[in-house]
Amino acid sequence: MKIRLTLFLLIISLLTITGCGKRVVDLEQVSPEEKIVIKFSHVVAENTPKGLAAQRFATLVKERTHGRVEVQVFPNSTLYKDGEEIQALQNGLVQIIAPATSKLSGLYPQWQVLDLPYAFEDVNAVHEAMSGYIGNRLCDSLKQNNMQALAFWDNGFKQMTNSQRPLVNPADFQGLSFRVMINSQVLKKEFERLNARAVEGTFNDLYRALDSHEVDGQENTMSNIYSKNLYKVQPYLTLSNHGYMGYVVLTNQQFWTGLPEEVREVLESTLVEVTEWEHEQAFILDKQSLEKIVDSGLVQVHQQTEAEKKLWLIMLKPVYSEFKNLIGNDMIDYLEKMHSQ
Template identity: 70%
Template sequence: MNLRIFLFLCIVWLVVIAAGCSRRVVDSEQVSREEKIVIKFSHVVAENTPKGLAAQRFANLVKERTGGRVEVQVFPNSVLYKDGEEIQALQAGAVQMIAPATSKLSLLYPQWQVFDLPYAFADEEAVHRAMESYLGKKLYDGLKANNLVPLSFWGSGFKQMTNSVRPLIKPEDFQGLTFRVMINSQVLKRQFEKLGAHPVEGTFDNLYRVLESRAVDGEENTLSNIFSKNFYKVQPYLTISNHGYMGYVVMTNSEFWSSLPEDVRNILESTLQEVTEWEHEQALQINRDCLKQIISSGMVQVHYQTEDEKREWVRALRPLYEEFREIIGEDLIDYLEESRQE
């Protein structure tokens, strides 16, 4: 090799090394690359949703409280894994944290479909009480049996109905329409069948394209998802029904969790507890703000379900409780009924 070329390459290499060293100084990293614990946190929704904001807040607080020893890398919008892929990726160790919707857990543990039962919970407080009681313990135990570690329960709020054909006021208005439903939940499929509609399973990352192309007529979702993913731009009819709750279980796998030092686990747990309380408050406010923006767009006709209309929907969907009593469990169904009476 020509001496001049060799010397030039050496200089370039030294410049690259120096740049890398200076970057580490600017970043003020307090631990070496070998000491750092990296946690990949994958989820499927947008960054400006309750879950997306909470995941990023969690990452920032963990970095601060561990002095950079633990780095939580958040991957939103299905950039790593789609619906149906997340849980397998977590079990395989490809990611270390996920926060799937409860419906998507029913393939492992069908009892999670309790959250898909229509009008199961009166409000957010009823949901949180349930997760802190027998119901939550029973559901979490099912995940632990599959080598998963549930860490916290986040929520995106209650779901509403949207479609591109007509207002949904009475149960018969669903007749003949097609609706996208989340994967793994038989309850959601039967919900739309009971209303005379045709359910079509689909992943969240592809939902806008499916709605825009009119491959399906409608969907159910929280207001934050409807707004952040622009569903309202291709779904001119929105019914505020609050018929189902969209909850997320923040989880890791048992092998990874047990490999962490105890002090790190303590920081992660305490930080998650703090972020969870913040996330619950944010979800309420974000959904209110998103509804205002949807209305102000002028693109959507919004119908607020009345109490009489709600009773009609409840009557039409009530048979699902008995239909899934054995699958979900009599104890959990009874819990819901007793809580509703209280």
């Protein structure tokens, strides 16, 4: 009788554990050999569109894989700086990065198409281009260096700031120096066309360079200007929307294709969802950041008029023809057709 009772309890225990023949896995208790760690490195603050989206992606992935996949986010250049993260990705030291598209120009000159002045009327035009011909062409170029684009995230349109005087007409740039992102020859040429000096510099060093007056000004989105306190050392702001700044979420292609299919599907579907959310947040943060900067009382803000925009375009338009061969006639033609519609 005692043996039967013991056997009965053992059977009940096994049925409880296996769920009547189906193996129940406690996904909250993932063994070390099953866990997948993904390092996500970026250079901006956590309270920016990219910073918020990276953290949201990490949180959702952990929830949806029940801890099997851990995305470790390293913001503010805490892991790798500008100019270092692409090499780190190729070497497998990180698995995801999200650089500004301009920073890919050292390897892929055609990515400078996104740096061209007044290339896009609004963010919808950017999304149309990146989900179509231009985006496909740019993504294809990454494959030769074992990289794969996973998503395109918005930051917003760039505005001009400086410490010397209001920037209203092209002549106001004369003799000033401006920090530009590394690798993009288009950005350097734009300031040269405005008779200003372009100085390449990393984002993490930007505040120091402005505060010490190593450079007079810079171009950036409102969320970056606010989150990095650039407005505190840049009393003049021109709302020009002269260029778009976006990010491409990149992974090491060999790493990505080597993931289990079910894990990759969760990551991809989550990225689609987070990308839509990120686009909304970028718009909201852009507006909120401008409001906070205006409320600070530290900055004189000038809204560019259509007449002023035309004057800037006269100075900057030759950049298109100068870089047509380097970027690609087809992509320049695509942009010009968009402008004519």
